[in-house]
Amino acid sequence: MKSTLLPFICRTKNASGTLFLKPGTLPFRYEFNLDFYVPYARPLLLLVLLFYSANLFAQPVISWDKTYGGNEDDVLEKLELTTDGGYILGGTSKSGISGEKSQAGKGSADYWIVKISADGTKEWDQTYGGSGYDQLIAIHQTSDGGYILGGRSDSDAGGDKSSDDRSVTEGGKGDYWIVKISSDGTKQWDKTIGGTGSDFLTSVKQTPDKGYILAGFSQSGKGADKSQDALETSFPHDNWIVKLSENGDKEWDKTFGTKYYDYIVSLEITADGGYFVAGNSNATGSAFQWYLARFAADGSMQWEKFIPTNGLGGLTVGQTTSDGGYILGVTTELPNQDYVVVKLDASANLVWNKSYSGKYFETENSIENLVSITQTKDGGYIIGGYSNGDAGNEKSQNSKGVDDYWIVKIAEDGTKQWDKTIGGLYIDYFSGLVQTSDGGYLLGGSSESWAGADKTEGYRGGSDFWIVKLAPETENQFLVFSSGLLNVTLENGTTTASQSVNLAASADSTAVTFTKSENSDWLTIPSASLGKLTFGMDATGLAPGKYTATVTAAAAGYISATLTVKLTVKPANTGTTxxxxxxxxxxxxxxxxxxxxxxxxxxxxxxxxxxxxxxxxxxxxxxxxxxxxxxxxxxxxxxxxxxxxxxxxxxxxxxxxxxxxxxxxxxxxxxxxxxxxxxxxxxxxxxxxxxxxxxxxxxxxxxxxxxxxxxxxxxxxxxxxxxxxxxxxxxxxxxVNRIVLPALADVHVRDGEFANQNFGASGLLEVKSGSEDVTRNTYLQFSVRGLLEKDALISAKLRIYGYNAENTGKTNVSAYGIDNNEWTESGITWENAPVGGFIPLSYADVNDEAKYYELDVTEHVRAQFGSGRIVSILLKNPTDRNRKLYFHSKENPSGNAPQLVILTTAPYFAETRINQEITSPAAFPKSENGKSTVYPNPVKKQFTLKLSDKHEGAVSLQLISRLGRAYDLALPQQKSAKTEVDLSGLSLNKGLYLLKVRSAAATEVLKVLVTE
Structure with a gap:
């Protein structure tokens, strides 16, 4: 019976939800049935995810990526964090000396190990192999700082391999091959471990006694290194674990499973020094089951358990969890493969199971292959695999190529917190990840992609190792005030004032604390909380002058937010306003x-x-x-x-x-x-x-x-x-000088099928975030060249006129600083748009009321004094609320264009003001009232200047762009009634310019519209 109560609800066969036990003494077997059918729960699943989207868990950003490879196929299998803060990468290579590979191949395929530093710089690489095919499966740093390598080899003695294959039958070659190396990659010893048939290693770990435990499955009977008979002699396929000493000598081995098809997929060292193995078994001879077993340190079995899959598919990984339970990773069966995660308690009772997938076209689920699942430091889990899917269901981003890495971060209860699609433009197969010492993640796999999308380097050969470093999640959790500055002026005495500001967090339930700077008793801070906050200022007993305090909002694991409060206390009689x-x-x-x-x-x-x-x-x-x-x-x-x-x-x-x-x-x-x-x-x-x-x-x-x-x-x-x-x-x-600056450029961009389209002529600017073809971001640009003094800047507020077009509730619009000012209103698209900062400068909640909304961008404007004094700002919704916000652009006939409102104590150089638009430039009148004239206007390559009679002597001419750049124009030294001016030698953009005409007797400024 299929469960349709709620998504992710699982039921055992009996009403109590307990396990069915087979009687007998230890070791014994548990069996229970997971009765669920995930695909039909999609509508409810989407509702659950929409509910949780309010928590604002953000995708981590990519810090860097690196490609390592030679001229043939190089396939990454495992990666691990090393004690020096770097990483060890292990895989299988068919390449010779080329690319990052410094040694020639030994056989048809070899182990290839690459050691990299914390920033991805290659420190060394080593190749190990015999004359045949050697496939690395596992690598693990050992207590002496070196590494243990494990895989499968069909090579006989030769090259780095010291022993022949153990097989005695034709076509049955292949053994466990273990190689111990030092911290610099020097080989110390190797061991070939196998039976008389084929044996397949899946895991190797160092044990507490400094020995090693090997796990895999065997098609061998008793003989060579295998001390026990196969459980079924016609077609043996049994689980096989082997214990080695510190120097690689075999201490014991154990064959276990059923008389049918069994194979281990993972092994973990348990807290008591024993072993936990997870795998799959065709225990009944008709249907696969998930298989779990626990062993003591001496190899004696403590228990084993069989869990029917109900057609979901096989386990790909199983691990113990910090609560004493277990987490299992499953890839469902074709045609629609999903990630499935199953949580069991310490007694292997079901706690929860959940499914995660994307979309392939509009009606079909995509194919996702789960490769790894790791418990994270916060008690949750991170799932890794690869996907060919676009945004839909639990997947928030479209595919980048054919197959991409797809990472899903879930909470302790399985609730999705974020997901991220990472890929190049072709095929990228995920192999594994580790949580790094800084709280981020290192992802690894094999890539056949050329440079493009998330991949910054081209491929070296058929496939390469591809490593991606994600920033710490804590860098993606942040607090932000709706305005970074409160500014108050009071007379000294007993006067008081109050001002309010809002505080938001990237998770609504965040508990915050407030601290304020020293010597700020005049400032009263409210109780620490999210939402609207009212701060009090009291000038009692303060001498005239300027006072500044900072308030810091902090929360564990979050980037803090800072509010600056400025108080000006003036004497009662300072002049006359x-x-x-x-x-x-x-x-x-x-x-x-x-x-x-x-x-x-x-x-x-x-x-x-x-x-x-x-x-x-x-x-x-x-x-x-x-x-x-x-x-x-x-x-x-x-x-x-x-x-x-x-x-x-x-x-x-x-x-x-x-x-x-x-x-x-x-x-x-x-x-x-x-x-x-x-x-x-x-x-x-x-x-x-x-x-x-x-x-x-x-x-x-x-x-x-x-x-x-x-x-x-x-x-x-x-x-x-x-x-x-x-x-x-x-x-x-x-x-205090209040300056209202209009936008130089304002435009929105869209993703999906509109990613290459420009919307620069639109009268509306759009902001929205969601799935495919939904996300829209707005870009704004202002010139602050007229601001003369950086230290005189009091505040800069962005004002945007708009409303929520799809909902009466509040939807967040956040402002992000952009350092790249090279984009243009007529040329920007989703594909070439510059990236904004990660932490918003400020935010506003937009409802369905059409009005001006204000965002504080003071610090970003102040920073641009050293960057050409052009300010670019990105507006977007960071919460994936799928609500469209409309804002009026400068092309909108309403006149409610974006504004940058500056407060400064310094003068503003009005000559660079850019809000002087020619609304009817078809023709200028001839000289009247003593004014010089330009015609034709608009101007192409030349124009005629008719000088006013008030000019005397030599005349100089200067053309000034909207951004304040000046071009000196050549003119006769003596004044003439009409002067021809040639602009063809100048590299001018289209737009409005100021023409400064100067003589000994007068100076005047004319407006010129350049159209070519």
């Missing part, structure tokens, strides 16, 4: 700035307002819907004498706005003077904002007031009348 809503009433911004109703103005009293329309590039629309606008006007603001920064806010709400007149290019031009000094000449709101109904801020630094009144004059410059929406006057010592 004034904020005025020009032409409007009192208003408080979204970030808490308080603007007074319009005051301190002089000149013509004329204001302008617009209705409840959207103002782009701001959350404070109301601040920009009113303005003071007249032929000329001034503000005379009472302040304490000192140095100030003035921030002016503008938005064009008449030209090109609802109810206004159509937009032109030079309809409003005005000058701005501070304290009688001109600081802005022919200011054009539309040009600097990028269009009408769009907010723009201008910061003017180093303004000194000595008479108690700050004078600001707005003066007509020949086109309509000046206007201003709001004014901020801030003492230089307290000024």
């Amino acid at each position: 004034v904020r005025i809503n020009a032409g409007g009433g009192a208003y408080t911004t979204a970030d808490g700035k308080v603007f007074e109703a319009d005051k301190y103005n002089g000149g013509l009293d004329r204001t302008n307002t617009i209705g409840n329309f959207d103002i782009l590039k701001t959350e404070d629309d109301e601040l920009y819907r009113s303005e003071r606008s007249a032929q000329s006007f001034s503000y005379n603001i009472p302040v304490t004498n000192g140095e100030y920064v003035v921030v002016l806010h503008f938005a064009e709400i008449y030209f090109g706005a609802p109810g206004g007149v159509p937009k032109g290019l030079r309809q409003r031009l005005f000058n701005i003077d501070f304290e009688g000094v001109n600081r802005a000449d022919e200011y054009n709101i539309i040009a600097y904002a990028g269009g009408p109904m769009t907010a723009v801020e201008e910061e003017y630094t180093n303004i000194t007031v000595s008479d108690g009144i700050l004078n600001i004059d707005f003066l007509n410059a020949g086109a309509n009348q000046p206007s201003v929406a709001a004014i901020e006057v801030i003492p230089s010592s307290e000024y």
Whole structure:
């Protein structure tokens, strides 16, 4: 009867779930029936895995891979961690001197041993063989630092083999061949152990007495080294173990099993110095059973057990576990082979069994061959084998070639934690793995793949050893704050404040602890937990100045997260901060700035307002819907004498706005003077904002007031009348410059069948993670060349406008830093996209509400001051929640494009600002109002510059790219009315450039759009 209750539920034949025992004295046999049928449990299985996906177990990353081989077939069989931190690799080779193989072959195939260091560097290799076929099966480091090698040989004496084959019958050749070598690979002795027929070694281990135990199966009868008769003489196939002394002399041997087909697949040394063997048996003569047995150190059997397979397939490995029980690895039978893992307790009662597989096409299960299973340091297990499957069922990644390594990490109860597909572009067969001293894994097998996918080196011959090092799992478990910085300004005295931040972990049940830096009594930290956290700041008793504290969130086995808290304490009277809503009433911004109703103005009293329309590039629309606008006007603001920064806010709400007149290019031009000094000449709101109904801020630094009144004059410059929406006057010592930078590039990439497609023109950016053809990541790029001082950077926040398109719940979007800035919006695809950092910079939870979501990327931006000041950021969902997130790109007509919001105490070099877009560049008007002009514009290879009359003498010309790169252009030394400028000798990308025209009398900046 097939069980359909739950996936992975197994039932024994009786209701109590106990084992059926055959009566008798020890040794005795247990038999029990595993009644389950895994394939029909797939729908429930998927639900279980979706539930567990919330735990966010991450795949470990590949640290490095290495290929070792000669000019023919080299097949890796075993690998092991060595006491010096390196690794020993053992296999079978048909190669001569070539590639990494330094010695000629001895026969048709030989043992080949390669010793490598911890980073994969080859230290030495050695070849051992006779004149025939010698196949290495096992290798094990010994207590003296050397190694014991074991395998099967049909060679007679010769080469490295000191004894003839033991067989006395034609066609029955093949014995156990044991070779002992020193730590540098020097052969110390060898032993041929066999009966009169064929014998097949499967395992060799050093015993506590420094001897050796050999395990395998034999087709020999009594004779030669075999002391017992075969259990069935017509077609013998029995389990055979042999005990050797330290110098390789045989001490005893034992033949056991049934009169049918028996073979051992693995042997373990038990805690009491005995032996545990696992294998398969055709004990009934009709159906295979799994076979388990325990032996004392002297070879006496303690018990043996037979477990019917119910057609699942044979054992490939069996091991003891730390709880005294057993873990078994099984590969199910064709046509749909799966990994199956069975856990037994110390009495061999069933605890659980679980199945793991991928998909081959959409409707068929793929073929997976389980090779090894190892208990890990955390009490769970790691399963290794090879697979031809794509993503589906328990497999999260598509195949890389024909066959790939497929690794599955499971918890102590069999719950899948992560899986990883590793492969080249052709055939890769997995042989084994070890957990390394740093907590990672070393995987090994045989590869026929050329360089590509995960394989970095080409093949040497028919097949090669291929080793892959995975980083420690602890590097894949992390904590992360939703923002890495809290920044607060308070007056000294008794003022307090609080700010909140979220903390997430790569496993939802993680228990965390908090610590804070010394001398930070002013900071109150909340109880340690995941989720929303509120931190308190108290300026009581603190002297004016800047204070910084760090809070570290930690958890066992996790990379910690750090939160920086900055507190600025200012004296009660440090100067005068004034904020005025020009032409409007009192208003408080979204970030808490308080603007007074319009005051301190002089000149013509004329204001302008617009209705409840959207103002782009701001959350404070109301601040920009009113303005003071007249032929000329001034503000005379009472302040304490000192140095100030003035921030002016503008938005064009008449030209090109609802109810206004159509937009032109030079309809409003005005000058701005501070304290009688001109600081802005022919200011054009539309040009600097990028269009009408769009907010723009201008910061003017180093303004000194000595008479108690700050004078600001707005003066007509020949086109309509000046206007201003709001004014901020801030003492230089307290000024924080807020800069909103638009994206240079924004694009998403997709996997699967879309992996080679570019989506650079899309109006939506997508983020999603899941199985085949589902995963989408977004790439963003910004220029921060205008930031002058690294140490002045307070914070950098990425703002992305979007929503969850498939669910009303919260879905994580995380930001990762990218050091590679070579990608382009029009050229990037899934296949060539750069890799981001492993630990997210910050994250946000996105629901179905369309709004701006904010992520802290301060440290990554700060790091780019030494890397060309271009910032690339990757957005992805690390939780495999299969929920699509949409974000607006700069191509989206909504205007809600990605922004990088910078807070800095230093000036921003506005000339490299890149949010000045030409929205209608088909033609520029001829010179008017004293302005030079460029035509045609857009520009291909040449353009004509018509100079303004205000230029005198020699003129210099410089073309400045969006990234701030300057190109000096050759011009006549004397001014002429029209000058032909040739760009054909420059290597220019398409896009917007600034053209700086400079003479002794004037300097002006024009915009040029290059299309070829």
